[in-house]
Amino acid sequence: MSGSWMTTRAWLLMLPLLVVMISVIGWPLVDTIRLSFTDARLVGTEGSFVGLDNYVKMLSGANFQRTLVTTTWFAVISVAAEMVLGVLAALLLNQQFYGRTVLRALMILPWALPTVVNATLWRLIYNPEYGALNAALTQAGLLDAYRSWLGEPNTALAALIVADCWKNFPLVALIALAALQAVPRDITAASMVDGAGPIARFRFVILPYLVGPLLVALVLRTIEAFKVFDIIWVMTRGGPANSTRTLSILVYQEAFSFQRAGSGASLALIVTLLVTVLAVAYAALVRKAAGSAS
Secondary structure (H helix, E strand, C coil): CCHHHHHHHHHHHHHHHHHHHHHHHHHHHHHHHHHHCECCCCCCCCCCECCCHHHHHHHHCHHHHHHHHHHHHHHHHHHHHHHHHHHHHHHHHCCCCCCHHHHHHHHHHHHHCCHHHHHHHHHHHCCCCCCHHHHHHHHCCCCCCCCCCCCCHHHHHHHHHHHHHHHHHHHHHHHHHHHHCCCCHHHHHHHHHCCCCHHHHHHHHHHHHHHHHHHHHHHHHHHHHHCCCHHHHHHCCCCCCCCCCCHHHHHHHHHHHCCCHHHHHHHHHHHHHHHHHHHHHHHHHHHHHHHHHC
16 A cells, blocks of 8 residues: 555545544634724624734733733742642542552542632631631631621632642642652662762652653643633623733623624634643743653
């Protein structure tokens, strides 16, 4: 069988998938690009061509700049906390103790819960009238009166970061735990015989096996955190006073709440470009880690 026929058959086999991808991804993307150069409204008018005005207005606007800062803070702090908690949980679950299997299964539950359920659960915990957090802190003497954790700009973003960490750190823990299974036990035993303490063993024996998998978890979680929408929308809808508004929420508000389809499309493409940059960085970092490992 000739190579050309094999290539043709491969393309024929991929044709249904290509048609679906072009229909589901390609055409909406092309239409979004077209809309981004117009002043179209969501309902009532197609709009006229305005060139790069939408992009200039979005990039130079104070709303976009504040939202970009909020999104960056959310992504950096939540991902950093998830990485630390995930590695610590993986190190704990890698030890031999009674009930380890049950604890491993329970740890998956936050990550397995749908995001809407997780967000609703934390809204109840933060409730200013009957929330569990206020009750616990008040009874422990750490709080004089109940607070509206999601209703105050100073605490709302931190409360969201806690909820997001609780939801996603098990994923990092599972990735780290899988990497820990690859650490040779004889090397660990030899380091203990040589007198290496826990910190030295982690730094020189365990960490080299974790770098690659943790790098993948780091960049994937960064991309997900940067385009976060659902958990924040359910818990605060970007409030109070837009203190928790992220880029994805700003896109939703611009396109659907304010019905400015043209500027909403341009903002969506800007966010897509930013996420694409993170994805390219992800690919480069993974390639670099794979090359150093080999």
